[in-house]
Amino acid sequence: MFVDQLINGIVLGSIYALMAIGYTMVWNVLRFINFAHGEVYMGGAFVSLYLLLLDTPIWLAYLGGVCAGAFLGYLMEKVVYMRMRKAPKLNLLIAAIGISIVLQNVAQYIWGATPERLNSPFLSKNFTIADMEINQHYVFIIILTILVMIVLELFMNRTLMGKAVQAASQDINATQLMGINANKIISITFAIGSAVGALAGILVGPVFLVYPTMGVFAGLKGFTASVMGGMGNIPGAMIAGLLLGIIESFAAGFISSGYRDAVAMVILLFILLVRPQGIFGKIIQQKV
Amino acid sequence: MIQTNKTVYRKFLLILGVIALFFLPLAVTNPYVMYVINLILIYTLLALGLDLIVGYTGQVSVGHGAFFGIGAYVAAILSKNLGFSFWVNLPLSIILTALIGFIIGFIGLKLIEEYLVMATLAFGTIIWLVFLNWTDLTGGPMGIAGITPPPPIKIGTFEFVFFQYQDYYPLLLLFVFLGILVTRLIIRSGFGRACTAIRDDELAAQSMGIPVFKTKVIMFTISAAFCGAAGALYAHFLRVVSPETFTFSMSVTILTMVMIGGQGSIAGAVIGASILTVSSEALRETPELRMIIYGFLIVVMIMFFPKGIMGLFQLVKRRLQKRTIQTPETTPEKEGLSYEH
Numbered sequence: 001m002f003v004d005q006l007i008n009g010i011v012l013g014s015i016y017a018l019m020a021i022g023y024t025m026v027w028n029v030l031r032f033i034n035f036a037h038g039e040v041y042m043g044g045a046f047v048s049l050y051l052l053l054l055d056t057p058i059w060l061a062y063l064g065g066v067c068a069g070a071f072l073g074y075l076m077e078k079v080v081y082m083r084m085r086k087a088p089k090l091n092l093l094i095a096a097i098g099i100s101i102v103l104q105n106v107a108q109y110i111w112g113a114t115p116e117r118l119n120s121p122f123l124s125k126n127f128t129i130a131d132m133e134i135n136q137h138y139v140f141i142i143i144l145t146i147l148v149m150i151v152l153e154l155f156m157n158r159t160l161m162g163k164a165v166q167a168a169s170q171d172i173n174a175t176q177l178m179g180i181n182a183n184k185i186i187s188i189t190f191a192i193g194s195a196v197g198a199l200a201g202i203l204v205g206p207v208f209l210v211y212p213t214m215g216v217f218a219g220l221k222g223f224t225a226s227v228m229g230g231m232g233n234i235p236g237a238m239i240a241g242l243l244l245g246i247i248e249s250f251a252a253g254f255i256s257s258g259y260r261d262a263v264a265m266v267i268l269l270f271i272l273l274v275r276p277q278g279i280f281g282k283i284i285q286q287k288v
Numbered sequence: 289m290i291q292t293n294k295t296v297y298r299k300f301l302l303i304l305g306v307i308a309l310f311f312l313p314l315a316v317t318n319p320y321v322m323y324v325i326n327l328i329l330i331y332t333l334l335a336l337g338l339d340l341i342v343g344y345t346g347q348v349s350v351g352h353g354a355f356f357g358i359g360a361y362v363a364a365i366l367s368k369n370l371g372f373s374f375w376v377n378l379p380l381s382i383i384l385t386a387l388i389g390f391i392i393g394f395i396g397l398k399l400i401e402e403y404l405v406m407a408t409l410a411f412g413t414i415i416w417l418v419f420l421n422w423t424d425l426t427g428g429p430m431g432i433a434g435i436t437p438p439p440p441i442k443i444g445t446f447e448f449v450f451f452q453y454q455d456y457y458p459l460l461l462l463f464v465f466l467g468i469l470v471t472r473l474i475i476r477s478g479f480g481r482a483c484t485a486i487r488d489d490e491l492a493a494q495s496m497g498i499p500v501f502k503t504k505v506i507m508f509t510i511s512a513a514f515c516g517a518a519g520a521l522y523a524h525f526l527r528v529v530s531p532e533t534f535t536f537s538m539s540v541t542i543l544t545m546v547m548i549g550g551q552g553s554i555a556g557a558v559i560g561a562s563i564l565t566v567s568s569e570a571l572r573e574t575p576e577l578r579m580i581i582y583g584f585l586i587v588v589m590i591m592f593f594p595k596g597i598m599g600l601f602q603l604v605k606r607r608l609q610k611r612t613i614q615t616p617e618t619t620p621e622k623e624g625l626s627y628e629h
Contacts (some may be wrong), residue, residue: 032402033402033405033406035405080587080591083591084590084591087590087594088346089401089402090346090347090348090401091590091594093348093401093402093405094348094543094547094586094590095586095587095590095591097350097405097540097543097583097586098582098583098584098585098586098587098590099583099587100583101537101540101579101580101582101583101586102580102583102584102587103583104579104583105576105577105579105580105583106580108576109576109577109580216536217413220406220409220410220413223406224406224410227403227406256421258417258420258421259417259421261413261417262413262414262417262418264410265410265411265413265414266410266414268406268407268410269395269407269410269411269414272395272396272398272403272406272407273394273395273398276398276403
């Protein structure tokens with residue numbers, strides 16, 4: 001029972017960590033929370049589901065979903081956010097809410113509201129370790145999440161592009177003065193963050209099903225994780241995501257499953273109240 | 289002299305119009321039309337409340353649907369379980385909603401603008417889950433039915449009853465006018481000006497000595513109280529409340545009203561509430577399509593006309609004036625690429 005909950009928690013946590021990366025990366029570059037990030041998660045899962053219906057091989061369907069998610073994020077930025085660079089942050093936020101509503105309901109219009117299961121080659125198989133059955137898909141999620149984090153860490157620290165993203169995170173205006181194309185960096189950030197978010201949605205599909213509003217709670221919890229980790233702190237977001245998943249899993253198992261989604265919300269409110277800069281964050285100094 | 293005559297004349301017309309509005313049920317006999325008009329009035333109250341914090345203070349909340357819900361459920365529970373009448377429930381609803389609004393504002397307004405959005409979203413979700421799961425108190429997914437209408441009031445030989453839609457209308461109208469009056473009083477006071485200063489430039493406001501956090505929290509509390517009042521009115525109007533009314537999409541609908549009508553404008557709140565209520569009644573059969581249109585409208589309005597329909601009116605008006613008086617227009621422009629202050 002205890003170990004079961006722990007594994008569930010780690011799996012959930014991996015998903016939240018992947019979601020949190022998207023929020024944190026965009027926050028770093030633009031100082032704005034992409035409220036529509038949850039819809040990228042949903043969109044990626046739906047595209048994979050659709051590709052599978054067309055008899056695409058599973059790996060290609062997954063990859064297609066990730067690419068579609070990246071493209072969706074890129075499109076959002078190009079069509080809406082880029083045109084609003086000079087607008088107050090408040091307006092961007094409202095635009096993001098609007099995008100999120102449109103995408104959710106377009107998905108519902110096309111695919112209907114009934115939850116559907118995304119196929120996974122590992123779902124029906126189990127590992128047996130010391131009398132314990134562990135679903136192979138869970139292991140797949142955990143391994144893939146770790147892999148994504150390692151790749152992302154390498155990209156950010158070892159490649160020129162990653163360093164440009166880091167520079168943009170520190171000061172986007174100065175970055176531009178140094179001859180880096182800021183718009184390109186912003187696009188890349190959106191694409192990467194969205195690709196990771198879409199991957200989370202696709203990985204969740206076989207376990208928690210795919211439906212139009214799946215991104216709402218996942219988005220909120222991903223955001224909670226990014227706040228817990230300290231807004232803008234990528235490793236912090238990963239650890240906080242895992243932590244959140246484990247806490248939620250235990251709370252749902254031992255308290256009440258009806259209030260399962262409320263657990264993360266209460267944690268979010270608590271964090272905002274007690275330590276708004278996050279567990280691993282520093283206090284942000286506002287500059288004139 | 290001509291000018292003052294004109295304003296007196298205008299005021300006279302306005303008062304006449306207001307009085308005429310109270311007699312609307314005499315002209316409208318169709319109960320469904322009356323029902324829609326009543327809904328518009330309730331939504332106007334909600335939009336006015338949200339506009340106080342979004343339009344005048346520049347803080348976005350996506351939890352006002354939950355405040356509306358709390359107001360409605362408090363009234364419903366008090367009426368059903370304790371047999372309290374509307375006149376007792378209304379102030380209690382307002383007080384409780386304001387109190388919860390204060391707590392949420394206190395949590396959400398602390399650090400970054402976006403935190404309020406997330407805090408209100410989290411709060412709205414929690415409240416919705418409570419409505420849905422606390423079956424003993426809220427009736428769960430079935431909600432609460434059989435809320436009593438407000439008891440009749442006797443003034444002299446006149447007796448006001450509130451059984452039918454056309455009876456309820458004057459009561460709602462009265463509260464909307466009260467809401468407009470309170471909004472005007474607030475925004476024209478020193479406190480209201482402090483709020484607009486915070487909206488326009490928070491750091492500048494702070495250096496002028498405005499207690500930013502305190503001002504925002506107070507305004508958020510007032511804003512929540514408006515929704516509490518609307519909730520109590522709604523519960524006693526429909527006499528049934530159920531959780532699906534008070535989801536996230538309710539919060540978004542109210543926000544859309546404010547955005548479409550025009551932030552920071554009383555007329556905007558009225559216009560937004562009217563347009564959205566009528567269009568949502570017209571699109572009743574296809575809710576997804578309705579929400580797609582709402583979302584699309586939000587994005588387009590905020591990108592191209594961030595001041596909404598009232599902003600468009602003012603733009604046209606200014607253009608016309610410019611043609612006659614030829615005054616150079618100065619618009620402050622913000623420099624820089626990022627969204628940072």
